Amino acid sequence: MSDRILKIEKGDLLQMAVQKKMDGWRLAQICAVTIDQAYEMSYTFVKDKDMETLRIHLQPKEPIISLTQIYPCAFLQENEAAELFGVLIENITMDYKHKLYRIDVKAPFGPKEDASWQNEA
């Protein structure tokens, strides 16, 4: 079973996603993980038996570009990452603006100690 995880820079994401789409890969999954005060974004692509994950490390408060321009189906999972983790994702074509889930807490899965900055944002 192949599960490669490639660490890439934030700036390369769009270009690599376009490349993947041209090569016929399907966007399978987007996942955010909170690591200390920062985030890790994983974009998994699948082509038949191959699976490849692009990994980007984000600094706190660092925004990331949305993939919805290339893969429109990314909107649900990007909204989820933004809402549950507080990742700042820019230019989602269908942005729910933290109204996807009916939850009281802002970014419940996000960094614990320092939740204050999210309320300002």
Add this chain to the structure above:
Amino acid sequence: MAKRSIIPFGPQHPVLPEPIHLDLVLEDEVVVEAIPNIGFVHRGLEKLVETRDFKQYVYVAERVCGICSFGHGLGYCESVEHVMHIDVPKRARYLRTLWMELSRIHSHLLWLGLLADALGFEALFMQSWRLREKVLDIFDNTTGGRIIFSVNQIGGVLKDIDASMLKEIDTILYDMETDLKPIMDTFLEDMLVNSRLRGLGVLSKEQAYLAGAVGPMARASGIDYDSRETGYAAYADLNFGPITATEGDCYARCKVRLAEILQSFEILHELISKIPGGDINVPVKGNPNGECFIRIEQPRGEAIYYTKGNGTKYLDRFRLRTPTTSNIPPMLDLLKGCQLGDVPLLILTIDPCISCTER
């Protein structure tokens, strides 16, 4: 000039018991756009992985969904075992595959029943569910639960099935095949059912691929992909291939699911004849440290499990991308241009599981 109006659909709607809300933008009777809105049943089960140790979490993972419950438990166990490099005994792998395929049969029969119900064909709905009950009885006898089995464990399975019971299951499956025949004929050949399903909600292969459709939804549009072929559990030893159709309409999706039930029967017969003896679980030492992505083919489509351990007994992150999450974008494509009266049926044909999606 057609009159534009917006009609809210759901979250409570007779066609499916789960809460999904859609804002349907209509021009006269034709849907021009659908804006989905979920989030009524978010339970934060992924977060729970940080407070329940990794062996306990199997039981939580199972309870993500009522229908694919075994699959979610299996996916979670497979991913943790992959991280911890545990070699699961062969018999346990076969037993897992057995329960997984039975789950597929019961999920597809449930869906067929719901489809018949959406068409207003109550008698067919009843017959499908009657047949499904036989699978649930097998579950009850082998695991002790009808829906939630709690037989998976990191390192194997908890309960064994003896030879006489396996033989009995084999006989029940042959009986079911005979009983399925008239139901299948009705779905595929009856004029009334046909006129409701044929040519409705056509999803082309390109559309399906770009929108990220998975499972029977993708295979009905001609995408030749089944993640069982990646060879988890005992699938590497078994003989099968993806079942596809080319039409991409509701009829094709129904046909693919029916054919998958028949395929599952065949896989199960082969599996029962091949099942090896031996242990059903291995002791697990230590804690998971590392990460991995695993694909499992659920009845509804491909699900992706991500596990990240940090060397303690609590995992850092467990992510579950359910098939419905992937199937909602193609569903929106289907809805564009359809009649208002067809909306419930089209939503149903993706086999949505909203509480799975929100976890």
Add this chain to the structure above:
Amino acid sequence: MRSKKLFVFTRQVLKNLTSSPVTEAYPFQEASYSDRMRGHISIDIDQCISCTLCAQNCPPRAIQVDRKSDTWSIDRFLCVQCGNCVQVCPKHCLKMEKGYTAPNTKKTMETYTRPPQKKKIPQAGESCVFCGLCANKCPRQAIHVDRETKEWLLKKEDCVHCELCAKVCPKHCIEMKEE
């Protein structure tokens, strides 16, 4: 090609009309449960040693064990019948049994109190080789073994009298003695 067949389902309907019902006549007839049914948890309280392993390993936290008052309580409406407690119980005094919990309007705790009994604590004998297996197995880390200084120490206040150490000892040198 649309099919032109009609009355495909009629045979099935007629068969259904003439056959006996497949459902159980439940309130009039007793419901049948399978042998492996996971219905509710029962406890043989005399065997329980209040080790709290079941409470620690309960995913919905339905079990509470009080070691001071020797009680074992379960909220049957929180219990999800996963059977994990049965798996971890070192004394095998928990069992998964048939039959469901009766419905109620309130969630209540069901408490079982253990009759007083003399507690036994482990003591290593002379043939001890200080292998440390007992310390590894102890659910409460109450045993401390130092191979170099040949010490075998027990923290009495942490011991839950589960006898696991005596069971795993390869030299069979651990004896359970009354305090």
